Amino acid sequence: MRRIDTHHHALPEDMREWAIGRGLLPADPEAWPEWADWTTAGALRMMDQNHIETAILSAPVPSAAFADRALAAEGVRVVNESYAQLAAGHPKRFGFFANVAPLHLDLALEQVRYAFDSLGADGVILMTSAGGRYVGDPAFEPLFEELNRRRAVVFIHPDALPDTTFALPGVPNSLADFLFDSTRAALSLIVSGTLDRHPDLSIILSHAGGFLPYLAGRAESQGRQGEFADPATVRRALRRFYYDTAQPASPYSMPTLLKAVGRTQILYGTDFASRPDGEVGVITDDLDRDPALDRAAWSAINRDNALRLFPGLTRRIQPA
Numbered sequence: 001m002r003r004i005d006t007h008h009h010a011l012p013e014d015m016r017e018w019a020i021g022r023g024l025l026p027a028d029p030e031a032w033p034e035w036a037d038w039t040t041a042g043a044l045r046m047m048d049q050n051h052i053e054t055a056i057l058s059a060p061v062p063s064a065a066f067a068d069r070a071l072a073a074e075g076v077r078v079v080n081e082s083y084a085q086l087a088a089g090h091p092k093r094f095g096f097f098a099n100v101a102p103l104h105l106d107l108a109l110e111q112v113r114y115a116f117d118s119l120g121a122d123g124v125i126l127m128t129s130a131g132g133r134y135v136g137d138p139a140f141e142p143l144f145e146e147l148n149r150r151r152a153v154v155f156i157h158p159d160a161l162p163d164t165t166f167a168l169p170g171v172p173n174s175l176a177d178f179l180f181d182s183t184r185a186a187l188s189l190i191v192s193g194t195l196d197r198h199p200d201l202s203i204i205l206s207h208a209g210g211f212l213p214y215l216a217g218r219a220e221s222q223g224r225q226g227e228f229a230d231p232a233t234v235r236r237a238l239r240r241f242y243y244d245t246a247q248p249a250s251p252y253s254m255p256t257l258l259k260a261v262g263r264t265q266i267l268y269g270t271d272f273a274s275r276p277d278g279e280v281g282v283i284t285d286d287l288d289r290d291p292a293l294d295r296a297a298w299s300a301i302n303r304d305n306a307l308r309l310f311p312g313l314t315r316r317i318q319p320a
Contacts, residue, residue: 001299002053003284004306004313006155007206007246007269010057010094011038012086018078024065035273040086044093046277050270050284053303054317056122056310057083058097060157063130072101076111084119095313097125097155100143108143116150122310123153123204128185132162136188148198153309155204158182174274179247182210187219190237191229202309203240204267208247213238213260242309244269245301248283250290263297267305 011019016036019025025036047055059079066072076099083096098115100108115121124147126135133139135156147154158181160173167173186205189195195203205212216238220231228234239261243249246269249257257266268287270280287293293301307314 001051001302003051003268003302004310005047005052005055005270005272006204006267006306007244008043008055008057008272009035009038009059009274010043010055010083010086011036011059011273012040012082015059015079015082018075022071022075034276038273040090042277043272044090046272046280047093049277050280052270054093054095054313055270055272056095056097056155056306056313057086058125058155058157059083059099060125060127060159061099062159063101063103063127066101067103067131069101069104069107072104073107075099076101080111080115080119080121084121087120092317095122095310095316097121097123097153100124100126102126102130102140102143105140105142109146112143112146112150112152116152120312122313123155123202125155125157128156128158128181129162134188135185136190136192136194138192141194144194144198144201148201151200151202153202153204155206156182156185157206158185158210179207179210182207183212183215186210186212186237186241187228190219190233195237195240196233202242204242204244206244206246206269207271208245208249208253208257208266209241209243209261212241213243213257214253216260239265241265242267242305245283245287246271246275248286250283250287251292254290254292258292258297263300264305266297266301267309268302 020027080098087094087096098121100111102108158178161177161181219228219234222228223231242265244267272280
């Protein structure tokens with residue numbers, strides 16, 4: 001199997017140097033988080049070990065880091081051009097999601113145009129919220145209009161919850177808060193009508209959609225009570241989103257995910273380098289052994305769904 005990984009966080013050397021120079025990353029390598037030690041060689045080695053042909057790179061930079069307009073313009077350009085250079089050097093191994101700065105809409109629209117028209121991005125990554133507003137907020141409507149016009153793929157990635165007052169000691173925010181944050185973003189996109197207004201947009205929810213597939217029945221119930229979108233809208237949205245396996249979705253949650261959204265909406269994702277090599281191997285092995293997956297579902301999740309979703313990537317790795 002030549003898998004396609006849609007959830008791979010990379011930090012090439014020029015991005016790392018920029019982050020250190022702007023005080024976003026410690027200068028001392030001993031103080032780096034594990035993901036900051038990413039290298040091309042290490043990434044390719046991990047990919048080969050797990051039969052991953054191509055990884056679509058992304059940098060989930062918290063929106064607050066780009067609150068300053070000048071920093072946003074500089075930082076987004078560094079990230080996107082770094083990824084574009086890496087993908088150009090390894091066209092069958094890497095694609096990328098471009099960053100944009102949604103707190104500065106005019107700038108974000110310029111960044112979208114440059115990313116797609118000049119750099120060849122495979123999609124855009126958006127954090128779940130920016131400036132205290134979730135992605136379904138009307139403030140971001142011009143950005144979604146442009147992305148819909150381009151029939152873009154949008155990768156939604158979580159961050160810590162907006163209110164971290166009640167942090168749980170000993171429980172990292174990536175364990176539960178990230179998943180709740182993704183769920184809130186998805187519900188925001190549903191209830192705001194963003195999904196229905198932009199039918200040509202494809203949206204990937206990271207970490208198997210957070211809790212969305214598992215609270216869909218409650219959402220339908222509250223819709224019948226007039227407290228949320230109507231049940232038909234919920235069901236339509238549930239099978240409109242894409243979901244990656246980087247929760248990981250296997251083996252505990254896969255039966256529910258398959259039942260809720262169908263095999264055509266699930267994508268293989270590792271969360272490397274936030275997950276180290278060894279853990280990527282474990283969750284990939286779990287996926288391969290998952291009894292909920294027949295051969296057709298396994299092939300769809302590992303490769304076929306991504307080929308359908310990313311036509312530009314398909315042309316690069318499967319030329320006519």
